Amino acid sequence: KPKKRFRFFRWTWRLTYISAIAGAAYISYGIWDMRNPEEQPQPDPSKKTLVVLGTGWGAVSLLKKLDCENYNVIVVSPRNYFLFTPLLPSCTVGTIEHRSIMEPIRNFLRHKKAAVKYYEAEATKIDYEKRVVYINDESPIKGDASATEVPFDMLVIGVGAENATFGIPGVREHGLFLKEVGDAQRIRNRIMDCCETATFKGQSPDEMKRLLHMVVVGGGPTGVEFAGELQDFFNSDLKKWLPEIKETFHVTLVEALPNVLPMFSKQLIEYTEKTFKEETITIRTKTMVKNVTDRYIEAESTGPDGKKILEKIPYGLLVWATGNALRPIVKDFMDQIPAQKDSRRGLAVNEYLVVKGCDNVWAVGDCAVANYAPTAQVAAQEGAWLARMFNQMARTHQIEGELAVLSEKQEKAPSKEARDAVFAEIKDLQKRLRRVKQIGPFEYTHNGSLAYIGSEKAVADISWLSGNIASGGTLTYFFWRSAYISMCFSTRNRILVCIDWVKSKIFGRDVSRV
Numbered sequence: 155k156p157k158k159r160f161r162f163f164r165w166t167w168r169l170t171y172i173s174a175i176a177g178a179a180y181i182s183y184g185i186w187d188m189r190n191p192e193e194q195p196q197p198d199p200s201k202k203t204l205v206v207l208g209t210g211w212g213a214v215s216l217l218k219k220l221d222c223e224n225y226n227v228i229v230v231s232p233r234n235y236f237l238f239t240p241l242l243p244s245c246t247v248g249t250i251e252h253r254s255i256m257e258p259i260r261n262f263l264r265h266k267k268a269a270v271k272y273y274e275a276e277a278t279k280i281d282y283e284k285r286v287v288y289i290n291d292e293s294p295i296k297g298d299a300s301a302t303e304v305p306f307d308m309l310v311i312g313v314g315a316e317n318a319t320f321g322i323p324g325v326r327e328h329g330l331f332l333k334e335v336g337d338a339q340r341i342r343n344r345i346m347d348c349c350e351t352a353t354f355k356g357q358s359p360d361e362m363k364r365l366l367h368m369v370v371v372g373g374g375p376t377g378v379e380f381a382g383e384l385q386d387f388f389n390s391d392l393k394k395w396l397p398e399i400k401e402t403f404h405v406t407l408v409e410a411l412p413n414v415l416p417m418f419s420k421q422l423i424e425y426t427e428k429t430f431k432e433e434t435i436t437i438r439t440k441t442m443v444k445n446v447t448d449r450y451i452e453a454e455s456t457g458p459d460g461k462k463i464l465e466k467i468p469y470g471l472l473v474w475a476t477g478n479a480l481r482p483i484v485k486d487f488m489d490q491i492p493a494q495k496d497s498r499r500g501l502a503v504n505e506y507l508v509v510k511g512c513d514n515v516w517a518v519g520d521c522a523v524a525n526y527a528p529t530a531q532v533a534a535q536e537g538a539w540l541a542r543m544f545n546q547m548a549r550t551h552q553i554e555g556e557l558a559v560l561s562e563k564q565e566k567a568p569s570k571e572a573r574d575a576v577f578a579e580i581k582d583l584q585k586r587l588r589r590v591k592q593i594g595p596f597e598y599t600h601n602g603s604l605a606y607i608g609s610e611k612a613v614a615d616i617s618w619l620s621g622n623i624a625s626g627g628t629l630t631y632f633f634w635r636s637a638y639i640s641m642c643f644s645t646r647n648r649i650l651v652c653i654d655w656v657k658s659k660i661f662g663r664d665v666s667r668v
């Protein structure tokens with residue numbers, strides 16, 4: 155008996171050993187392959203030119219799945235990387251370093267089967283009649299050529315949205331947004347600047363209180379996640395290294411509606427509000443910001459008796475997270491298309507993501523209105539669906555070409571037998587063509603909503619079979635982490651994010667200001 159057990163352990167050990175070696179070899183090959191792209195055939199000018207605007211969730215998931223050899227693909231975006239936005243709030247306090255959630259677009263495009271042209275530029279105007287996109291190099295270094303036009307046969311608009319301010323005075327001048335890497339860096343610096351300035355020699359208690367009042371406007375997931383991360387930063391790091399701010403540092407979340415996270419179920423809203431209370435984050439619901447100055451915001455709150463009170467709330471840091479607005483290029487394009495005149499929130503698209511009133515123009519993500527929430531999940535599914543459709547369109551085109559050749563061959567066939575043989579081939583191809591042409595309209599599958607709420611807790615509304623599971627707490631936080639790790643763009647991103655998590659757990663977050 156002992157001998158048998160010994161043999162069992164020996165085999166288990168061997169198997170573990172072999173799997174570890176195989177796993178390491180697989181990862182090493184993946185890394186080697188990623189760093190050594192193969193030569194790519196140059197774009198074929200006889201093929202249709204497909205221009206893709208943007209390198210965000212929608213555009214990149216399209217490019218990921220697209221068989222680029224079927225088209226001349228041109229990508230235009232001022233951002234030469236893909237940004238994994240769900241982990242951006244963690245970058246504002248240094249839990250994760252921003253480069254860990256960025257994937258250079260060049261790396262990714264170099265692995266496509268055919269070369270894809272990328273121009274680091276902003277599309278400034280789409281001329282639908284002429285079928286050209288005007289582009290401008292907006293980067294600090296400009297060459298002799300910095301503005302030009304790019305003609306297209308097919309166009310995909312995936313330019314996302316910009317930050318909504320609702321025209322409230324002072325927001326753009328004094329508030330900080332949270333959409334791009336630069337925003338996260340600005341917030342990180344501003345937090346440290348406020349803390350260091352608050353401890354400056356001779357600072358009055360009132361001024362110290364103002365500087366250490368961190369106000370977040372907008373109780374959607376961006377505002378909630380940021381407020382949670384900021385309070386974590388204070389609890390785990392700031393109050394240790396700057397004990398003099400311990401009693402004064404305070405986070406307030408301001409929301410115009412009666413509750414935060416309106417898209418989550420009622421019990422999770424209550425759980426979030428309870429957790430924030432325990433973390434000492436103040437939530438000011440039914441409070442609408444009307445004006446912003448460099449030192450305070452003016453907000454109108456509605457009391458329990460329905461009375462409206464206008465008050466001034468001093469702040470040191472103001473983060474503005476009140477949702478999305480149209481980008482100027484989208485607005486301008488909508489003005490050119492009569493069928494878009496009633497659309498307010500973005501480009502109205504049909505169930506095939508075709509921009510209404512246009513031919514061969516599609517829109518994905520936050521700039522499109524397809525009756526779904528403006529989320530990464532929706533944008534990624536739209537991009538992937540569009541890629542499948544383009545691949546099928548190319549296959550259809552190819553089969554139709556082959557059919558034309560076969561018909562000619564059939565006509566010229568010298569005998570009945572030869573004609574019958576060609577006919578059989580034609581029937582086969584026609585069957586394939588029918589199969590390929592069968593692509594249904596885009597249908598979104600909602601996998602659920604997740605949000606981090608601070609102190610190692612998260613909330614999740616997960617779609618399960620035909621129902622919904624709502625959960626909140628530390629276990630959900632581990633689920634949140636594993637879900638986001640699995641969704642990261644590349645293995646490189648996954649490894650870097652995990653290293654950052656371990657680093658900030660062991661050494662704490664960096665409190666230097668750069």
Ligand code: FAD
Nearest residue numbers: 208209210211212239240277313314519520528529530531
């Ligand atoms: P984006 O990803 O914003 O990409 C737009 C692209 O267009 C960018 O590359 C930009 O540089 C480019 N561009 C802009 N202007 C031009 C122009 N004029 N010409 C050419 N290119 C242009 N959603 C979730 O589902 N889950 C989450 O956890 C989640 N977390 C989030 C956290 C934060 C902090 C934020 C801000 C958003 C989060 N979202 C989340 C929402 C999600 O990020 C967006 O819905 C998603 O990015 C939309 O994808 P998109 O491709 O439409 O736009």
Ligand code: NAI
Nearest residue numbers: 372373374375376409410411442443475476477528604605
């Ligand atoms: P949002 O649109 O979800 O929320 C903005 C909030 O700001 C609203 O609740 C609104 O009532 C409030 N608001 C507007 N004006 C105001 C004012 N003047 N004063 C006070 N409050 C005001 O915006 P958010 O959070 O930026 O998200 C944008 C999109 O990205 C959403 O679709 C969201 O679902 C998605 N997202 C998803 C995340 C997740 O799933 N974890 C994380 C972040 C964003």
